[in-house]
Amino acid sequence: xxxxxxxxxxxxxxxxxxxxxxxxxxxxxxxxxxxxxxxxxxxxxxxxxxxxxxxxxxxxxxxxxxxxxxxxxxxxxxxxxxxxxxxxxxxxxxxxxxxxxxxxxxxxxxxxx
Amino acid sequence: xxxxxxxxxxxxxxxxxxxxxxxxxxxxxxxxxxxxxxxxxxxxxxxxxxxxxxxxxxxxxxxxxxxxxxxxxxxxxxxxxxxxxxxxxxxxxxxxxxxxxxxxxxxxxxxxxxx
Numbered sequence: 001x002x003x004x005x006x007x008x009x010x011x012x013x014x015x016x017x018x019x020x021x022x023x024x025x026x027x028x029x030x031x032x033x034x035x036x037x038x039x040x041x042x043x044x045x046x047x048x049x050x051x052x053x054x055x056x057x058x059x060x061x062x063x064x065x066x067x068x069x070x071x072x073x074x075x076x077x078x079x080x081x082x083x084x085x086x087x088x089x090x091x092x093x094x095x096x097x098x099x100x101x102x103x104x105x106x107x108x109x110x111x112x113x
Numbered sequence: 114x115x116x117x118x119x120x121x122x123x124x125x126x127x128x129x130x131x132x133x134x135x136x137x138x139x140x141x142x143x144x145x146x147x148x149x150x151x152x153x154x155x156x157x158x159x160x161x162x163x164x165x166x167x168x169x170x171x172x173x174x175x176x177x178x179x180x181x182x183x184x185x186x187x188x189x190x191x192x193x194x195x196x197x198x199x200x201x202x203x204x205x206x207x208x209x210x211x212x213x214x215x216x217x218x219x220x221x222x223x224x225x226x227x228x
């Protein structure tokens with residue numbers, strides 16, 4: 001069974017800290033991995049998509065890495081700001097005929113001034 | 114439009130009534146997904162459309178739920194005889210091709226409350 005796990009479930013940090021969010025998956029035969037952000041009461045905003053042939057992607061202060069062999073992805077947020085407060089979700093479509101994205105439960109991030 | 118559009122943004126309905134939720138995907142996107150997010154829960158896959166292929170309905174929780182996609186574009190999710198446990202945010206996403214190789218984009222969701 002394909003599963004995606006995110007640790008920690010919640011994180012509270014002071015403004016300015018660099019932080020790492022973790023995502024692990026059970027099936028190394030993933031095609032890609034996508035990180036999303038969800039603000040309260042809102043939909044999901046795509047942050048980064050890493051193809052299975054890539055090891056990392058960067059967008060501004062965000063850097064996502066992918067290690068298929070160990071079944072892990074990390075989202076690195078540099079110099080965190082209060083506006084980064086949100087829930088961060090990772091998701092992957094798995095092989096074997098499945099087209100649906102399997103989501104982790106998310107990490108709820110709070111960045112306080 | 115510039116993004117995935119869902120309507121209505123909020124819907125309150127009485128138990129037992131039918132509801133229809135609409136999703137307008139990004140123009141040109143062949144793949145369309147419906148997910149459900151209950152309060153404090155993760156995203157639950159409901160149904161997936163890819164081009165003219167038969168949809169993947171494996172996530173629909175009961176036969177009260179159905180969805181269609183007309184002309185390969187707009188999709189409607191219908192819930193018949195709504196129950197209180199149907200209360201959730203229903204999210205639609207689209208991608209240029211299969212999720213296997215392209216980025217998925219989500220709408221803002223429809224918050225359904227069954228009273």
